[in-house]
Amino acid sequence: MTTPDRPAGRFISIEGPDGSGKTLQAERLAAALEERGFDVLLTREPGGTRLGDQLYELLMANGGEPIDPVADALLFNAARAQHVAQVIAPALAAGRIVVSARFADSTLAYQGYGEGVDLEVLRRIIAIATRGVRPDRTILLDLPAEVGLRRKTPETITRFESFFDLAYHLRVRAGFLEMAAADSDRWVVVDADRSADEVLGDVIAAVVGVLPAHDHARDAVARSEPPAAASRMQ
Numbered sequence: 466m467t468t469p470d471r472p473a474g475r476f477i478s479i480e481g482p483d484g485s486g487k488t489l490q491a492e493r494l495a496a497a498l499e500e501r502g503f504d505v506l507l508t509r510e511p512g513g514t515r516l517g518d519q520l521y522e523l524l525m526a527n528g529g530e531p532i533d534p535v536a537d538a539l540l541f542n543a544a545r546a547q548h549v550a551q552v553i554a555p556a557l558a559a560g561r562i563v564v565s566a567r568f569a570d571s572t573l574a575y576q577g578y579g580e581g582v583d584l585e586v587l588r589r590i591i592a593i594a595t596r597g598v599r600p601d602r603t604i605l606l607d608l609p610a611e612v613g614l615r616r617k618t619p620e621t622i623t624r625f626e627s628f629f630d631l632a633y634h635l636r637v638r639a640g641f642l643e644m645a646a647a648d649s650d651r652w653v654v655v656d657a658d659r660s661a662d663e664v665l666g667d668v669i670a671a672v673v674g675v676l677p678a679h680d681h682a683r684d685a686v687a688r689s690e691p692p693a694a695a696s697r698m699q
């Protein structure tokens with residue numbers, strides 16, 4: 466709800482295992498919101514800033530020495546600190562709707578549930594990086610780890626698919642589901658093992674409740690139908 470001390474901006478994050486279609490759904494959600502008159506900022510992690518893109522290259526390198534999981538968490542969160550300071554916080558302060566493919570919950574899922582770093586340690590790191598900026602709504606695009614990994618092409622394979630085994634990806638998925646179950650006010654779980662249009666319908670429905678109130682655009686989004694042409698997510 467918009468109040469005098471709360472800017473009208475809203476923060477929506479899209480999370481999920483590798484190959485769950487986050488990039489596509491974030492793009493289509495942003496486009497759907499823009500069509501209905503919202504001022505939307507579409508962004509992603511890791512990345513979203515120049516420094517973030519440089520760190521992304523380092524983090525995704527498909528060879529070299531194994532990265533220590535705490536070093537991993539600190540690097541992802543260095544990128545996040547820059548992303549929040551330079552991109553997300555100013556957009557929220559300006560009243561924009563921020564849609565981010567991945568945010569802090571990815572650190573908890575991958576470095577925490579996946580790699581075994583203590584979740585409390587990660588929460589402290591995340592609190593420093595985000596300065597308390599938190600999504601109003603987080604959509605979990607859920608699908609079996611095997612299905613997500615099968616969707617990866619040689620061009621989109623990163624260190625996370627080539628160095629980590631299926632058990633790791635199963636822990637990541639279970640971690641996402643556990644976080645979603647523990648905070649159902651913020652999280653909405655969407656079955657991502659369907660056509661992109663079916664998934665988009667649920668993604669749009671999941672954000673309607675957090676859009677700024679008393680806005681004509683909000684009503685238009687609530688009435689919207691996903692485009693008729695069905696296509697499978699990549």
Ligand code: TMP
Pocket residue numbers: 483510511541542567568569571572573575576623625626
């Ligand atoms: P992407 O596939 O969405 O581009 O993300 C790249 C990888 O980075 C993905 O396997 C998940 C991983 N990741 C983390 O391990 N921790 C994080 O905090 C973030 C944002 C991503």
